[in-house]
Amino acid sequence: MSDDSSGRLVAVLRQWIATAPPGARLPSTRALVAEHGVSPVTVQKALRTLGAQGMVESRPGVGTFVRTVRVPRAHDHGWQTAALGAPPLRGPRLSTALRTTSNDVIALHSGYPDRELLPERLVRAAFTRAARSDAAVSRPPAAGLPELQAWFAGELGAAGPVGVAPPSPSDVIVVPGSQSGLSTAFRALVGAGRPLVVESPTYWGAILAAGQAGVQLVPVPSGPHGPDPDELARAFARSGARAFYAQPSFSNPTGAHWSPTLADAVLDVVRQHGAFLIEDDWAHDFGITADPVPIAARDDSGHVVYLRSLTKSMSPAVRIAAVIARGPARERLLAAAQAESMYVSTLLQAAAYDVVTQPGWRTHVTGLRQQLAARRDLMVRALAEHVPTASLDAVPAGGLNLWLRLPDGTDVLALARGCESAGVVVAPGDEWFPAEPTGAYVRLNYAGPDPGSFPEAARIIGETLETLEMASRRRLSD
Numbered sequence: 035m036s037d038d039s040s041g042r043l044v045a046v047l048r049q050w051i052a053t054a055p056p057g058a059r060l061p062s063t064r065a066l067v068a069e070h071g072v073s074p075v076t077v078q079k080a081l082r083t084l085g086a087q088g089m090v091e092s093r094p095g096v097g098t099f100v101r102t103v104r105v106p107r108a109h110d111h112g113w114q115t116a117a118l119g120a121p122p123l124r125g126p127r128l129s130t131a132l133r134t135t136s137n138d139v140i141a142l143h144s145g146y147p148d149r150e151l152l153p154e155r156l157v158r159a160a161f162t163r164a165a166r167s168d169a170a171v172s173r174p175p176a177a178g179l180p181e182l183q184a185w186f187a188g189e190l191g192a193a194g195p196v197g198v199a200p201p202s203p204s205d206v207i208v209v210p211g212s213q214s215g216l217s218t219a220f221r222a223l224v225g226a227g228r229p230l231v232v233e234s235p236t237y238w239g240a241i242l243a244a245g246q247a248g249v250q251l252v253p254v255p256s257g258p259h260g261p262d263p264d265e266l267a268r269a270f271a272r273s274g275a276r277a278f279y280a281q282p283s284f285s286n287p288t289g290a291h292w293s294p295t296l297a298d299a300v301l302d303v304v305r306q307h308g309a310f311l312i313e314d315d316w317a318h319d320f321g322i323t324a325d326p327v328p329i330a331a332r333d334d335s336g337h338v339v340y341l342r343s344l345t346k347s348m349s350p351a352v353r354i355a356a357v358i359a360r361g362p363a364r365e366r367l368l369a370a371a372q373a374e375s376m377y378v379s380t381l382l383q384a385a386a387y388d389v390v391t392q393p394g395w396r397t398h399v400t401g402l403r404q405q406l407a408a409r410r411d412l413m414v415r416a417l418a419e420h421v422p423t424a425s426l427d428a429v430p431a432g433g434l435n436l437w438l439r440l441p442d443g444t445d446v447l448a449l450a451r452g453c454e455s456a457g458v459v460v461a462p463g464d465e466w467f468p469a470e471p472t473g474a475y476v477r478l479n480y481a482g483p484d485p486g487s488f489p490e491a492a493r494i495i496g497e498t499l500e501t502l503e504m505a506s507r508r509r510l511s512d
């Protein structure tokens with residue numbers, strides 16, 4: 035053996051390695067001995083040298099392999115720009131309502147209630163039972179677990195007047211959250227390039243889902259009491275739309291709660307235009323001084339397609355909602371839901387069904403009412419004291435949010451930035467407008483963590499607003 039012969043072998047093997055794919059196996063010691071006429075000790079020495087240089091790694095009893103060397107370099111995904119073309123819609127990458135924030139800030143931006151408002155004990159016990167049952171290893175029927183379908187149908191049917199045929203369990207399609215239900219409904223019932231009438235302002239996620247489905251939005255103004263039925267009729271006539279997406283109970287963001295008279299008038303307009311009302315009953319469990327009465331409960335002619343979610347009142351981890359529709363619309367919806375998600379996890383469906391059939395569920399929903407009332411009132415008082423130049427068009431009778439109108443001309447994004455740097459996160463209202471915002475608004479969630487900090491949050495909002503107003507007055511006088 036000589037250093038020269040191992041050095042020569044190292045040089046030969048480096049060349050071999052240079053053309054071999056990462057992970058390739060080197061010839062065995064015996065093969066290298068035979069091929070290069072060197073001793074086994076020389077081969078071992080050469081392999082140790084290559085190992086020390088990071089070129090090979092030996093796996094005892096298996097062999098020696100070319101190391102997978104990762105060369106650090108900047109990613110270049112620029113080619114995708116040409117492949118993807120311009121995006122169909124440009125908006126914020128992530129809605130403010132979905133942002134996660136650190137515990138140090140006062141978070142008023144989220145769309146979901148804080149954990150302390152959830153039936154945590156019921157949910158945990160339900161998951162434990164579901165995990166032990168067949169639900170953990172079985173596939174449900176595509177439209178949903180029959181018992182859960184029956185529960186959703188029963189709840190809606192119980193809200194209907196005598197003389198209206200209640201929905202049947204087979205009218206129910208279980209979907210993974212009502213966001214998914216909206217997306218499914220817009221694709222299945224409206225379709226790309228076709229018009230959909232929406233309230234303005236309306237839920238940012240509906241604007242997003244419609245945009246992704248290529249649906250053209252036709253906004254109708256909606257105030258603290260809901261839309262004007264005459265305006266709605268004009269929008270249908272003008273656009274030729276065959277669907278109206280709305281939140282009759284505690285709308286997100288305005289909190290509007292339609293009167294029974296308005297609900298009847300809207301249903302009439304929808305029927306006259308041979309259209310669908312896509313009713314998003316997202317806040318069904320969040321009534322405070324009013325109870326939501328779904329319009330779908332008064333319709334057995336298939337004009338109302340009803341969305342009812344459990345994720346906000348049960349747990350954001352139980353992404354379960356129902357779409358209830360009759361006739362061919364139901365078939366279209368089921369086909370679209372299957373294309374999107376095939377079916378919803380049996381485990382989640384079983385856990386959701388377990389929770390809603392516990393006596394504790396009703397206690398939970400009733401208790402929520404008091405908690406939300408106390409939180410809402412605390413925030414309303416704090417805003418009146420600390421943000422006197424802002425106003426609420428109405429104090430909502432339910433839901434999770436206040437829709438705070440700021441003085442005209444307020445730069446809402448600057449206000450949100452200013453508040454955040456002082457430790458309060460608010461949602462700029464612009465995200466809820468399907469067209470240009472018609473006012474300066476922020477949405478404030480009173481169901482978030484630490485309600486004790488609401489006065490402090492209101493003080494910071496008030497001070498930030500004052501600073502902005504002073505800066506704008508200075509600019510004007512300069």
Ligand SMILES: Cc1ncc(COP(=O)(O)O)c(C=O)c1O
Nearest residue numbers: 145211212213237286316343345
């Ligand atoms: C009005 C409205 N509809 C639907 C959703 C979607 O809820 P989920 O997908 O959690 O059921 C939300 C969530 O913020 C909402 O505010």
